[in-house]
Amino acid sequence: VNAEDRFVDAVRALLPAGGPVRVGPGDDAALLDRDAGMLAATTDMLVENVDFLPDEAPDVLGRRAVSVNLSDLAAMGAEPEALLLAIGFDPRRGADYALAITRAAAQRASTFGARLVGGDLSDAPVTVLSVAAWGRPAGPPLMRTGARPGDLVFLTGWPGEAAAGLRVARRGAAGLTEETRDALLQAYRDPEPRIALGAALSRQGLATAAIDVSDGVGIDTGRLARASGVRIVLERSGLPLSSALRAFAEQEGLDPAELALSGGDDYELLFTVPSSGAGGVAEAARALRLEVRQIGRVEEGSGAAVADGGRLRDVTHLGHDHFERAS
Amino acid sequence: VNAEDRFVDAVRALLPAGGPVRVGPGDDAALLDRDAGMLAATTDMLVENVDFLPDEAPDVLGRRAVSVNLSDLAAMGAEPEALLLAIGFDPRRGADYALAITRAAAQRASTFGARLVGGDLSDAPVTVLSVAAWGRPAGPPLMRTGARPGDLVFLTGWPGEAAAGLRVARRGAAGLTEETRDALLQAYRDPEPRIALGAALSRQGLATAAIDVSDGVGIDTGRLARASGVRIVLERSGLPLSSALRAFAEQEGLDPAELALSGGDDYELLFTVPSSGAGGVAEAARALRLEVRQIGRVEEGSGAAVADGGRLRDVTHLGHDHFERAS
Numbered sequence: 001v002n003a004e005d006r007f008v009d010a011v012r013a014l015l016p017a018g019g020p021v022r023v024g025p026g027d028d029a030a031l032l033d034r035d036a037g038m039l040a041a042t043t044d045m046l047v048e049n050v051d052f053l054p055d056e057a058p059d060v061l062g063r064r065a066v067s068v069n070l071s072d073l074a075a076m077g078a079e080p081e082a083l084l085l086a087i088g089f090d091p092r093r094g095a096d097y098a099l100a101i102t103r104a105a106a107q108r109a110s111t112f113g114a115r116l117v118g119g120d121l122s123d124a125p126v127t128v129l130s131v132a133a134w135g136r137p138a139g140p141p142l143m144r145t146g147a148r149p150g151d152l153v154f155l156t157g158w159p160g161e162a163a164a165g166l167r168v169a170r171r172g173a174a175g176l177t178e179e180t181r182d183a184l185l186q187a188y189r190d191p192e193p194r195i196a197l198g199a200a201l202s203r204q205g206l207a208t209a210a211i212d213v214s215d216g217v218g219i220d221t222g223r224l225a226r227a228s229g230v231r232i233v234l235e236r237s238g239l240p241l242s243s244a245l246r247a248f249a250e251q252e253g254l255d256p257a258e259l260a261l262s263g264g265d266d267y268e269l270l271f272t273v274p275s276s277g278a279g280g281v282a283e284a285a286r287a288l289r290l291e292v293r294q295i296g297r298v299e300e301g302s303g304a305a306v307a308d309g310g311r312l313r314d315v316t317h318l319g320h321d322h323f324e325r326a327s
Numbered sequence: 328v329n330a331e332d333r334f335v336d337a338v339r340a341l342l343p344a345g346g347p348v349r350v351g352p353g354d355d356a357a358l359l360d361r362d363a364g365m366l367a368a369t370t371d372m373l374v375e376n377v378d379f380l381p382d383e384a385p386d387v388l389g390r391r392a393v394s395v396n397l398s399d400l401a402a403m404g405a406e407p408e409a410l411l412l413a414i415g416f417d418p419r420r421g422a423d424y425a426l427a428i429t430r431a432a433a434q435r436a437s438t439f440g441a442r443l444v445g446g447d448l449s450d451a452p453v454t455v456l457s458v459a460a461w462g463r464p465a466g467p468p469l470m471r472t473g474a475r476p477g478d479l480v481f482l483t484g485w486p487g488e489a490a491a492g493l494r495v496a497r498r499g500a501a502g503l504t505e506e507t508r509d510a511l512l513q514a515y516r517d518p519e520p521r522i523a524l525g526a527a528l529s530r531q532g533l534a535t536a537a538i539d540v541s542d543g544v545g546i547d548t549g550r551l552a553r554a555s556g557v558r559i560v561l562e563r564s565g566l567p568l569s570s571a572l573r574a575f576a577e578q579e580g581l582d583p584a585e586l587a588l589s590g591g592d593d594y595e596l597l598f599t600v601p602s603s604g605a606g607g608v609a610e611a612a613r614a615l616r617l618e619v620r621q622i623g624r625v626e627e628g629s630g631a632a633v634a635d636g637g638r639l640r641d642v643t644h645l646g647h648d649h650f651e652r653a654s
Contacts, residue, residue, distance in 0.1 A: 002644060005550060043447050043459055045413035050450045086372035086457045120370050123377045125452055130413045132370055132459030223332060317329060 007095050007121070040078035040141060041134040044069045048126035053169055058097050060189050062104030065129040068214065070112055070193035071267040073135045075212035077142040077202020080114035080135035080195065088124030101129065112195050138199035142210035144227035147272035151208055153232055153296035154281055156194050156268045158242035159217050160256065161187035163263025168248070175251045183244040191267035197292070198269060200284045210271035216319015218261045220270060221296075222304040225316075228272075231301030234261075234315065236308040240293040261306060264320040272298055334422050334448070367405035367468060368461040371396045375453035380496055385424050387516050389431030392456040395541065397439055397520035398594040400462045402539035404469040404529020406522065407441035407462035415451030428456065439522050465526035469537035471554035474599040478535055480559055480623035481608055483521050483595045485569035486544050487583065488514035490590025495575070502578045510571040518594035524619070525596060527611045537598035543646015545588045547597060548623075549631040552643075555599075558628030561588075561642065563635040567620040588633060591647040599625055 046065050048054055066083060073080050085105050087098050098121055106116040114135065165188030173181035194212075201207040211224045217234070225232040241256045249256035273281055278294070285292035305312045373379055373392050393410060400407050412432050414425050425448055433443040441462065492515025500508035521539075528534040538551045544561070552559040568583045576583035600608055605621070612619035632639045 002546065002549075005553070041409065041411060041459075042445055043411035043413045043457070045415055045447050045449045045455070045457055047415050047449045047451045047455070049452075050415075082368065084368060084370035084459050086370045086459075088372055088374050088377075088455060118369055120372050120457075122372045122374045124374045124455065125376075128372070128374070128415060128451065128455050128457075130370070130372055130447075130455075130457030130459075132368075132411050132413075132457075134368075134461075219329065222329075226332070 003095065007099065010095075010099055038137050038141065039134055040073055040076040040137055041132065042069055042072035043130065043132040044072065045128065045130040047128050053166075056189075058100035059104035061127065061129060062101040063108040063190060065101075065131045066105045066108040066133075067191045067193050068267055069131040069133040070109075070114070070195055071191065071212040071214065073133055074194045074198035075142060075210045075269060076137055077139060077198045077207075077210070078135040078137045079199050080109070080112050080133055082115050082117045082135075083109050083131055083133040084118045085116060086120040086122070086130040088122045088126075088128035090125065090127070091123050093127075105131070112193065137202050139202040140205055142198060142202050142207050142271065144209055144211050144224045147209035147224060147228035147230050147232070147298045148274070149230055149298050149300045151272040151274055151298040152278055152294050153221070153234065153270065153272055153298060154292050155213070155217065155240065155270050155295045156197060156290060156292050157192070157266065158187065158240055158245060158291065159213060159266045159268055160245045160260035160263040161242055162191060162265035162267070163188075163259060164245055164248040165189065166265065167252075176247060180244045180247045183242070184248060188265060191265065193267060194269040194290070196288050197284060197290055200288070201271060201281075204280060204284070206277045206280045206284070207271040207273050210269055213266045213268045213270050215264050216262045217266070217270065218304065218306075218315030218318025220319065222316030224270065224272070225298075225302065225304045228298075229302070231299040232296055232304045233299055233312070234296035234304070234306045236306050238293065238295045240291060240295070261315055262318040330422065334426065337422075337426055365464050365468065366461050367400055367403040367464055368459065369396055369399035370457065370459040371399065372455065372457040374455050380493075383516075385427035386431035388454065388456060389428040390435040390517060392428075392458045393432045393435040393460075394518050394520050395594055396458040396460040397436075397441070397522055398518065398539040398541065400460055401521045401525035402469060402537045402596060403464055404466060404525045404534075404537070405462040405464045406526050407436070407439050407460055409442045409444045409462075410436050410458055410460045411445045412443060413447040413449070413457040415449045415453075415455035417452065417454070418450050420454075432458070439520065464529050466530040467532055469525060469529050469534050469598065471536055471538050471551045474536040474551060474555035474557050474559070474625045475601070476557055476625050476627045478599040478601055478625040479605055479621050480548070480561065480597065480599050480625060481619050482540070482544065482567065482597050482622045483524060483617055483619050484519070484593065485514065485567055485572060485618065486540060486593045486595055487572045487587035487590040488569055489518060489592035489594070490515075490586060491572055491575040492516065493592065494579075503574060507571045507574045510569070511575060514571075515592060518592065520594060521596040521617070523615050524611060524617055527615070528598060528608075531607060531611070533604045533607045533611070534598040534600050537596055540593045540595045540597050541591060543589045543591050544593070544597065545631065545633075545642030545645025547646065549643030551597065551599070552625075552629065552631045555625075556629070558626040559623055559631045560626055560639070561623035561631070561633045563633050565620065565622045567618060567622070588642055589645040
C-alpha cells in the first residue's frame with residue numbers, strides 16, 4: 001500500500017458510514033442515494049496569504065473552509081447534504097497536516113447534518129482548500145432576485161467583527177482586552193453559517209431574497225439590490241455594532257459603522273422580508289437565539305446606499321472586490 | 328457594478344440557460360431540479376507546475392480540468408449532470424484569463440451533456456483549478472470493489488502516451504515526427520473521459536469493477552485489486568502500445584511497456600469483466616469506436632503484477648504517488 005492510499009484509509013476511518021452515502025472516499029467518486037427535489041450547489045476556494053493567514057492551524061482551516069461554503073447554502077435556504085474537499089499543500093507539511101484539515105472539515109460538516117464524501121490532494125506552493133457543497137432548499141429557495149419595494153432588510157450577527165479579527169491576527173491586539181481580542185479572532189477564524197435561519201426563512205416562505213455577506217455589507221447589499229432590480233437604503237444608526245467591534249474601532253481611531261459596512265469575511269445572512277413578515281423573523285431569531293437586526297428598506301430604483309441623518313451615500317463598492325484589489 | 332460582478336455577468340452570458348438549471352452563476356449557489364436516484368460526486372484539483380506546465384493556455388486548462396473530473400465519473404459508470412469550477416490565479420493575468428478557462432470548461436462539459444453551474448475566484452500565486460462534478464450512474468454503479476477471481480481485465484486507449492506527451496512538452500521533441508509529437512502532446516493536454524463506455528458498462532451490468540487510470544496503470548491496478556480483495560496479473564505482451572509511444576520510447580532509449588505501466592495522466596478506464604462478458608465489451612467498444620484491450624486476469628490473492636514471459640513483477644508502485652514524490 002502506498003502513502004497516498006494510506007492517507008485515503010485514514011480519511012475513511014474518520015468518516016462515519018451509513019445514511020445516504022453508499023461509497024465515500026476511496027473510490028473514483030462518492031455515491032449517494034438521493035431523494036427527488038431541488039439541489040443547491042456551491043464552491044469556494046481558500047488560498048493561503050489571500051483568504052487566510054500563513055501557517056494558520058489545519059483544524060481552523062478545515063472548519064473555516066466548510067463554514068464559508070455552508071454559508072452560501074444558508075443563503076439559498078438549503079440544508080446541506082454533502083461536501084467534497086480538495087487540498088493543495090506543500091508536501092513538506094506531511095500527510096498529517098492534510099488529515100487534520102480533513103478531520104476538522106468532516107466534524108464541522110456533521111454539525112450541520114452534512115457529510116464529507118470525497119476529496120483530492122495535490123502538491124501546491126501554498127495551502128489551497130477548495131470545497132464544493134450541496135444540499136436541499138428547505139422550502140422555496142432564497143435567491144438574490146426577489147426583493148420588492150417596501151420590503152424590510154435584515155442582517156444576522158455582528159458585521160465587521162471578522163475584518164477586525166483579521167487585523168488583530170495580522171498586527172496584534174495591543175490595548176484590547178483578552179475578551180475583545182478573542183471575540184474578534186473567533187469571528188474571523190470560525191464563522192457560523194446561518195443554516196438554521198436560512199432553512200427557517202425558506203421553509204416558512206418569509207424572505208423574498210437573501211445573500212450571504214462575504215465581501216462586505218455594502219458590496220453584497222449592492223449585489224442583492226442589483227439582482228432584484230431594486231434600491232436598498234440601509235440606516236447607519238441601525239447597523240448592529242458589537243461591543244468588541246466598538247472597542248477595536250476606538251483603539252484604532254476608526255468608525256465602527258464603517259468597519260461594519262466594508263469589512264469582509266462576515267458570513268452573515270442579509271435578507272429581505274415583506275413588512276408583514278417582521279414578526280415571523282423576530283420569532284425565528286428568538287427560537288434560534290440569533291441576533292437579527294432590521295438595518296434598512298427596499299425602495300424602487302437601483303443601487304445601495306446608507307442613510308446617515310439626512311445624507312445618503314452609495315455603498316455598492318464598500319467591501320472586497322477580487323478583481324479591484326488586484327488592480 | 329464592480330469588476331467581480333462584471334465577471335459573473337460575462338460567465339452567465341456564455342452559459343446556456345434552461346434544462347434542470349434553475350439558477351446558475353450569480354447567486355450564492357446554483358439550483359438544479361433533480362430526479363430521484365443515486366448521485367456520483369467527485370473533485371479534482373489541478374495546480375500549476377505540479378499538475379500542468381507553467382503558462383499553459385487557459386482554454387487547454389479549462390478543458391483538461393473538466394475532463395479529468397469526468398473521468399472519475401466515467402469510472403463509476405455515471406453520466407455527468409453538473410460541475411462547479413473554482414479558479415485561483417495571479418490577478419495580473421486579468422479577468423479574461425479566468426473567463427477563457429471558464430468558457431473552455433463549459434464547452435467541454437456540454438460535450439458530455441453536463442452543465443457548468445457555478446464557481447469561485449480567488450487570487451493565488453499560481454493557477455489552481457478545482458472542479459467538482461456529479462452525475463447519475465447509468466445502471467448499477469461501477470466501483471473498485473467488485474472484481475472476482477476469473478474476471479478479465481480490460482483497458483481503454485493508449486496508456487503511457489500522456490506521460491510521454493508531458494516529457495515532450497517539457498523538453499521538446501527532437502527526432503520525433505510532427506505527427507508523433509502532436510499525438511503525444513494531445514494525449515497529455517486533452518484527455519478523453521470514457522463517459523460513454525463507463526455508462527454502457529454500468530447500464531448493461533458488464534463490469535464487476537472499474538477505476539480510472541490517472542496515476543499509472545501499475546498503481547491503479549493495485550488499487551482496484553486491493554479494493555476488491557483480489558490479485559491482478561497483467562500480461563506485459565497484452566499492453567496496448569501506440570505507434571507514437573513506440574517512436575517516443577525508441578528515441579529516448581526507453582521501454583514502451585514500462586512507460587505504459589508507469590506513466591500517469593492517462594485517464595483511461597481499467598475494468599474487470601466476467602469471461603462471459605468479453606463479447607459484450609467488444610461490442611460496446613466497436614459501437615463507440617474505442618480501443619479496448621484485454622490486458623490481464625483477476626486471480627485469488629492480493630497485489631498487482633505483470634507477467635513477462637515466465638517472470639512476475641509487482642507493479643503496485645509503478646506510477647505517481649502524491650506523497651511519495653514529496654519525500
